[in-house]
Amino acid sequence: MHAFRDAALASCIRDGGVVACPAEAVWGLSCDPFSELAVRHILELKQRPAAKGLIVVAADLWMLEPILQTLPKNQLRRLSDSWPGPNTWLVPHGGLFPPWVTGDSDDVAVRITQAPALRALSRAVDGPLVSTSANPAGASPARFGFQVVRYFGVALPRAIGRVDTDAKPSSIRRADNGEIIRA
Secondary structure (H helix, E strand, O other), X not given: OHHHHHHHHHHHHHOOOOEEEEOOOOEEEEEOOOOHHHHHHHXXXXXXXXXXXXXXXXXXXXXXXXXXXXXXXXXXXXXXXXXXXXXXXXXXXXXXXXXXXXXXXXXXXXXXXXXHHHXXXXXXXXXXXXXXXXXXXXXXXXXXXXXXXXXXXXXXXXOOXXXXXXXXXXXXXXXXXXXXEEO
């Protein structure tokens, strides 16, 4: 039953749109990371400066292979051992991701998600997605679909699913040294 919905949301993303989708602990806004127009739309919705950068998620490791293959084996093992799950890693983007995703950083934040709806959406698109909390800057992240509607209106396409309301948002760490940026 959800296959049609996933296909419709994937089509929206391929057409440069933005959708709301439950991630591990909060609802997120997702789009094609290579669509500047879509990413700019997310930044506008969130009232977030582009310089901060965004998280890129994927359903499967192969979707991030071009960027991960540059990492030393010990770093790659650390990352792959932590996935799928709520573990986001900062890795050098080496020009593989555009500046509207990476912001002012030489790194890009990446994660293999365990959230069922977000994984399904990534697989339906057949690639990685931007995933950033579904809330305007300074507002609490949406934990329920009705909050997404309250923030962004009914016109924003939404996936079917829910977040683990007991979970915390993903940790963010540096791949090179394991330094915790956000616990």
